[in-house]
Amino acid sequence: MKSAEILNLSLEDLKDDFDELEVIVFYTLEKLCNFYYLIESLKKYSRLETLNTALENTRYFEKKFLNLSTKISKIKAYLKKKKPTLEVVNEIQETKEKYFEEIRTQIHTIASIITSLDWQSPSFSHSIYTMAGKYTGKIIGTINDYKRDGRLDNQILEKWYLKQYIDAKFKFNIHVYATNSGMAAFSTILNFLIMEKKAENNVLIGKNIYHENKKLITKCFSDKLFMVNELETDKIIELIKQKKPSLIFFDSLCNTKNIPVPQLSKIIDFLTYRYPHNIYLIIDNTCLSTTFQPFKMVQGKNRKLRLIVFESLIKYLQFGLDRVNAGIITAYGKDTEKIMDYREHLGTNINDIAVYTIPQISRxxxxxxxxxxxxxxxxxxxxxxxxxxxxxxxxxxxxxxxxxxxxxxxxxxxxxxxxxxxxxxxxxxxxxxxxxxxxxxxxxxxxxxxxxxxxxxxxxxxxxxxxxxxxxxxxxxxxxxxxxxxxxxxxxxxxxxxxxxxxxxxxxxxx
Missing domain, CATH: 3.90.1150.10 (Aspartate Aminotransferase, domain 1)
Known part of the structure; x- marks a missing residue:
């Protein structure tokens, strides 16, 4: 490829990069704006000094991000006029990296500001001053009055994730649960399966699933465990017929030396149309994320097939920010709504600051x-x-x-x-x-x-x-x-x- 073509492609890449930065900045400004109006609504229930501190912090970062938004707009206009020379590409690349790091170092602080009026144990009533922060008037005793149990903050992320990132004809019967890490997501799923006695028969796993998950499964089900080569699709289907497993675990793309990729569409097709027994299929979708969409393959087709998918949100969904640990579970089928109870009892709910740190922007x-x-x-x-x-x-x-x-x-x-x-x-x-x-x-x-x-x-x-x-x-x-x-x-x-x-x-x- 000629150097002129490489420079032209690189400049187009940078245009896309600044589109991404602009959207993250807009999302952050929207959060700050919403918090600003929320502060105004709390004047009857809070000390003015406390609210003024929150307002001061909000205005400070609002000003900084408005300034950054203006800079990004100018760069985008500059890119439309400039020819793709090596000097221009290098200059814009350096600017992009500088702006990205500026966002990265502040976005977690902004999330802290947005939750700064909240309490981990918010009050459902008060005589003089509220202790519920932005959720004043929304707290019900014994229902959502303890943040670790999860109700309000995590639902913001969960609703957005379901709307933007899950393909399915109907979404009302798909459950989404945010957790404090990818491993927390898996631990929650595993405890649900064990304590609800879902492993009635054998357990089948891909031999290249994530090593920490593999260790936990092996410890729990060593007496009924079968490992399969992810690349041998026909053998996997034949083994499912023979062993009649209750649980199957796969990674959609494996993070091991040979990077096996199971032919999940074919396996799911078999389980959906030709497997008559109750079964749970659990997929770690961290390495493929939204580009693999299994729910539309199974929804409404086989009531005996339950599908549970989970993903670490510290990888792709943070847009390279790498600021907070988080995970997410998406589940379909009978009993999978009980996973929420296990998240509560295990204490694996997502941290409130993490909810506002992860950029919730378009698919x-x-x-x-x-x-x-x-x-x-x-x-x-x-x-x-x-x-x-x-x-x-x-x-x-x-x-x-x-x-x-x-x-x-x-x-x-x-x-x-x-x-x-x-x-x-x-x-x-x-x-x-x-x-x-x-x-x-x-x-x-x-x-x-x-x-x-x-x-x-x-x-x-x-x-x-x-x-x-x-x-x-x-x-x-x-x-x-x-x-x-x-x-x-x-x-x-x-x-x-x-x-x-x-x-x-x-x-x-x-x-």
Whole structure:
């Protein structure tokens, strides 16, 4: 691809990036504006000094974000007039990163301000001054008078999530429960299944589900557990027929070395139309998020099939902010409404500040971000794989579901999103070489002034590299590259850095 075309694509990327920042800023201003009017409504029930402090804080950040909104509008107008030169792209990229960090460092403080008048144990009545903050007049004794149990704050996030991010013909019978982390979501589900005695028969799990979930399931159901290879769809269906499991656990896209992708549409189709027994299908949808929509596949088709889907909200849905831990459960079918009671009794409800920290913005903006992450992962993985296939290096292959060398390619290529991380398959397993590879990558990136971090997780604005599963028993450690929402030009620079590291280490014949 010619450099002019790369610069043009990069400038278009930056336009989309500023659209995203603008929407986050608008959402934040809307929250501040709503809180401002709420403060005015509490004058009869609160000390004026307290309200004035809240007003002062609100106005301070409202002014800052209005100023930031103006700056973003000017940048967007500037981008329409400018030709895509290297200088312009680099200048705008730096500005975008600066504005993003400005938002990131303040959005949690703003969430704290919005909840600053609240009490974790709000009052349902008062003689002089309220102790219910913005929920004054909405608290009912023994019903919603203890925030840990969850009622009002979490419903804001849950209603928005159901409306924006869940595809289903009818939504009134789909239950959504926000939790304080992805693991809290899974722990809540697991306790519900155990205590309600839902594992009457066998339990079937994908052998590459998230390692912490796998450990908990193994401890709980070791006497009736069967593990399956996620890539062997026909064998999975045959085993379901034979073992008649009550519970099935899968990840929609697995975060292990080979990144297996189960053919869930085919498995769900079998369970919906050809499986006559009661069954719970539990899916960790963290790695595919809204791009995999199973509820429309099952709703109204088989009363014996219950579907529970959960996701960590610290990954994609925070738009790279990575400020609060949170998770979400979405459930359909008989008895799944009881999950709310287990969230209450286990204390896994989402923190009130987290509700107002997570940007609750349109699905279109969110899925544009996912498309960028997927494009970058595919672009980087395909460029690296093409080089490796034609040269002798210490890397055997690049692992990414949308590459032709991946066993899930026949169905993964049809997905709208292939995940945002790729893994390196080395010729010989060697922890020292893995660490050397990561260290050298970061050093070379620093010399080229390219931002890449050594760290865990995924879904950020800038790429990360990480030695995964180093301290997990019975799991092979591997090197994972989690791409960010970089521009096309930045991905090309990342490719050059990785190839330089691969060639440097390959010269030492470490394979």
């Amino acid at each position: 279109k903006i969110y899925e544009n971000r996912l498309k960028r992450l997927s494009r970058n992962a595919y672009l980087l993985s395909s460029l690296l794989q093409t080089y490796i296939a034609n040269n002798k290096t210490l890397i055997r292959q690049i692992i990414y579901p949308m590459l032709e060398n991946h066993p899930a390619y026949p169905w993964a290529i049809k997905m709208p999103f292939g995940g945002s991380f790729l893994n390196l398959d080395f010729q010989k397993p060697n922890i020292k070489i893995y660490k050397k590879f990561i260290d050298l990558t970061v050093k070379k990136a620093a010399k080229r002034k390219v931002n890449i971090s050594g760290g865990t997780s995924f879904g950020f604005n800038s790429s990360r590299i990480y030695l995964t599963a180093l301290r997990i028993g019975n799991t092979e450690p591997f090197v994972r590259i989690s791409v960010g929402t970089e521009t096309y030009l930045q991905v090309i620079k990342l490719k050059e850095i990785f190839l330089e590291v691969i060639n440097d280490l390959s010269r030492f014949k470490l394979f």
